Amino acid sequence: MTKIKNSSQSTGVAAKEFNRRTLIKRGAALAAFAPVAPMFVKNAFAATSGEVNVLMWGEYLPDSVLADFKAKTGITVNHTKIGDNGEIIAKMKAGGGAGFDLASPTNMRALQWENLGVLAPFDMNKISNIGNVNPGMVAVGERDWNFGGKGSHWVPQLWGTESISWRTDKWTPDGLPSFGDLWEPNPGIDGAFMMGRTYSMMTGCGIWMHHQGKMDFWSSYKDEDTMRKNWETITEYCIAKKGNLVKFWSGADPQKQGFTSDGVVVGQTWDGPIVSMMKAGEPVAYQTTEEGALAWVDGITLSAKAENIDEAYELINYSFTPEVGGQTINEIGYNSAVIGASDFYSDETKAISQAVYPGDTASKLNAWPPEPPWFADARAEYANKFETA
Structure with a gap:
């Protein structure tokens, strides 16, 4: 088996082996990659409530990321932490989506959400950084989460x-x-x-x-x-x-x-x-x-009763930048749906990724x-x- 070694030398070697070709092979197991679009730019003309209410997996919004987002936008993220898809559904059903602006269900749960009436379709024109995101994963939302033909109700965040x-x-x-x-x-x-x-x-x-x-x-x-x-x-x-x-x-x-x-x-x-x-x-x-x-992809959805819509789109666009994608993964250990996030992975993150998916095993994942x-x-x-x- 491939073992994790503790020496800085082995970490450096593994990090050098973890290149863009490696990421392409891994992403191909779930979807194809595409070129990177412009970076995050705060919408200075949008009125802001100063907060956004997010129902999301417990570790997906590290403190350092939330602090950086607030420093750049002035928006506070109120993060309700969950640990299971059933919990997300139950909380959203309880108030028809009220109390939350964004939620984070997993890709294969679309059929369980379709008839709940608690989500709203995204205005994709407001997600200016969607071009930064793995297009095959974006297509999952367009295909499986296009409820009533009204457009995608889900965009990918982490896999x-x-x-x-x-x-x-x-x-x-x-x-x-x-x-x-x-x-x-x-x-x-x-x-x-x-x-x-x-x-x-x-x-x-x-x-x-x-x-x-x-x-x-x-x-x-x-x-x-x-x-x-x-x-x-x-x-x-x-x-x-x-x-x-x-x-x-x-x-x-x-x-x-x-x-x-x-x-x-x-x-x-x-x-x-x-x-x-x-x-x-x-x-x-x-x-x-x-x-x-x-393998699974966790995404972001917009509540049908979202009250802080501009702030929600600000957080999505911020999350869809390579720097933030890389910073997040360095802290929580999953994988980013954002193209170019791997350019901001630490050497340690790259080395461990090599050990977790040795050889061509990442191309043999079961979606x-x-x-x-x-x-x-x-x-x-x-x-x-x-x-x-």
């Missing part, structure tokens, strides 16, 4: 993956890790050792079974009968292995705590939290699996398929069976 992470002082996979290492680790581990988000670890189990030839897991997204047949098998297996479970997680911090204080050895996690731990020198690693990590409401409801049913068993 990331979900894969296997581990304590490097307690276990090392035999080559690239597998989603199966969460359930039957190779080499073996005694006692309870694993953690995951309930439905995510079950999804990883299904992908592992798919690669073993035990089911056609991806057909689960096509119709409910096939889904239930596959998930009955997955649920039965996961319940049988529940004795290995240390904890279920929801959100970034519980993933970190699993490794630092809860006794977890192997987990299925997001890339961002574990990469940030790697940067802090913690004995952990994160790497794509031999089956291909699950998380669109999830219709019936799928989400049925999956919650099986996840509950696993949790309560």
Whole structure:
């Protein structure tokens, strides 16, 4: 496997190997790249309330970024932090979108938002920096989030993956890790050792079974009968292995705590939290699996009851600059949808990225398929069976 080394020399070598060609290969796994457009320029003629209310994943707006945005625009960001897509939907449904100007759902959730009536289409003429953004990812909004033919209701912000992470002082996979290492680790581990988000670890189990030839897991997204047949098998297996479970997680911090204080050895996690731990020198690693990590894109949506619209567009345009994209990733450990953000990655960020996606593995990611409401409801049913068993 590719290992993270601590020496400044190895970091420098890896950073040199991380070039624009590397980023193009990674972006191509999700979408194509395009040239960079003009930088952020504050709209000096727009009246401002002085604030914008954002419902967004907890770590996506680092303090340094918020301070810089306020210094440049005078606008305060009121950030309501969330850790799950279901939480975003619930908060937006509660008031029909009232109380928030922007929210940040994940790309494959479009079908669950379409009929809620809580989002407004973007005026793309007001997103002056949209040309800075990966066009293939922008096209996801134009295709999947074009509700009622009124235009895109979603623009991409960050992308990331979900894969296997581990304590490097307690276990090392035999080559690239597998989603199966969460359930039957190779080499073996005694006692309870694993953690995951309930439905995510079950999804990883299904992908592992798919690669073993035990089911056609991806057909689960096509119709409910096939889904239930596959998930009955997955649920039965996961319940049988529940004795290995240390904890279920929801959100970034519980993933970190699993490794630092809860006794977890192997987990299925997001890339961002574990990469940030790697940067802090913690004995952990994160790497794509031999089956291909699950990939997703988190975006930005405009509330149908947004009150601070000019301020919302100011924040979007600010976020869509290469400098801000790079600064954000250096702090939180995911990947930016902004073209040229990698030019502002630190050497450490570049080196860790090389280790997380060695060789051509970044071109073999599994894009998380669109999830219709019936799928989400049925999956919650099986996840509950696993949790309560």
